[in-house]
Amino acid sequence: MEFIDLKSQYRHLKPAIDQRIQQVLDHGQFIMGPEVAELEAVLADYVGVKHCVGVADGTTALMIALMALDIQPGDEVITTPFTFIATGEMIALMGAKPVFVEIDPVSWNLDPALLEAAITPRTRAIMPVSLYGQCADFDAINAVAAKHGLPVIEDGAQSFGARYHGRRSCGLSTLATTSFFPSKPLGCYGDGGACFTNDDALAQRMRQIRVHGQNRRYHHPVLGLNGRLDTLQAAILLGKWPTFADEVAARERIGARYSDKLAGIVTTPQLAPGYSSVYAQYTIEVDNRDAVQASLKAAGIPTAVHYPIPLHLQPVFAGLGLGAGSFPRAEAAGRRVMSLPMHPFLDEASQDRVVDAVRAAVA
Structure with missing residues (x-):
């Protein structure tokens, strides 16, 4: 059984994807070709914002979002400790200090009730993560941010396509980012990502930053980097785009079916009213995770853990002085979460096999 079945997706979409790739090979504009701007327009319209800036990857x-906000050494950026390393890593690479806020135990996202207490005179931005495919509580987060005059960056690497009170992930804050890593809900065949905003000045700055800070050839008003989205990857995403809405619906249906079948057996993802999830990972909580994973592996079912060690306990952040017990909810989640096979082509027979194996493993 595949944990994420990209091969079935490709077989389903092969003519459209192959045609898009061939068009790039024919015109030869491999760097910043027309497909990049075409994709940006499609995604901005979908999210409901004015600007999408295609970039090299989600990290x-x-x-680029932090650079556009002019985050400087010594600044503080608030985020969650329960996420992939990239979120805290980019804050630190800017010379800023990641300031962690404990997670909500139900959604696993940053707890907005604890946000204000973490704000100091050095705070320059708030970067919540929309984990596992479900948006963080942006109305509550934005309210605190507005009170203190702070921008909000959504790390939507796992949530592109999710809805929050009628709005789309990546259209809920000052800036947003996403990833098109192959396993994401909308994935390319390599690395890719995008930034989103309604702010014209921030959009212009991000477009400059991704091409070494230039606004015209060999003229560089800001420091930048090589952060372009490859034309071929944009073409692949455009080939996938016509069926993306159907895949989101399939993810929602499969996720809901998992939750229904696993209710009362393990802790399943919970969606508050007004939320949807694209289930970038379908993640449960279990006791004795190692034993449960071993049981599923013996049954031929792959699993994964996102993420076993919270950021404050990573060796690279030891200098922050946040030892075990600093964020008990995040630490407990790191010990208990486990992700099951999840993709839009997961049929009911395979899903039932996973559910039966989970039931047997926890019995």
């Missing part, structure tokens, strides 16, 4: 997207 670079975070850095």
Whole structure:
């Protein structure tokens, strides 16, 4: 069984994807070709914002967003400790200090009730993560941010396509970023990412930053980097785009079916009213995770853990002085979460096999 079945997706979409790739090979504009701007227009319209800036990957997207906000050494950026390393890593690479706020135990996202207490005179931005495919509580987060005059960056690497009170992920804050890593809900065949905003000045700055800070050839008003989205990757995403809405619907249906079948057996993802999830990962909580994973592996079912060690306990952040017990909810989640096979082509028979194996493993 595949954990994420990209091969079935490609077989389903092969003519459209192959045609898009061939068009790039024919015109030869491999760097910043017309497909990049075409994709940006499509995605901005979908999200409901004025600007989408295609970039090299989701990690670079975070850095470009921070650079656009002029985050400086010594600044503080608030985020969650329960996420992939890239979120805290980019803050630190800017010379800023990641300031962690404990997670909500139900959604696993940053708890907005604890946000204000983390704000100091050095705070320059708030970067919540929309984990596992479900948006963080942006109305509450934005309210605190507005009170203190702070921009909000959504790390939407896992949530592109999710809805929050009628709005789309990546259209909920000052800036947003996403990833098109192959396993994401909308994935390319290599690395890719994007930044989103309604702010014209920030959009212009991000477009400059991704091409070494230039606004015209060999003229560089700001420091930048090589952060472009490859034309071929944009073409692949355009080839996938016509069926993306159907895949989001399939993810929602499969996720809901998992939750229904696993109710009362394990802790399943919970969606508050007004939220949807694209289930970039379908993640449960279990006791004795190692034993459960071993049981599923013996049954031929792959699993994964996102993420076993919270950021404050990573060796690279030891200098922050945040030892075990600093964020008990995040630490407990790191010990208990486990992700099951999840993709839009997961049929009911395969899903039932996963559910039966989970039931047997926790019995």
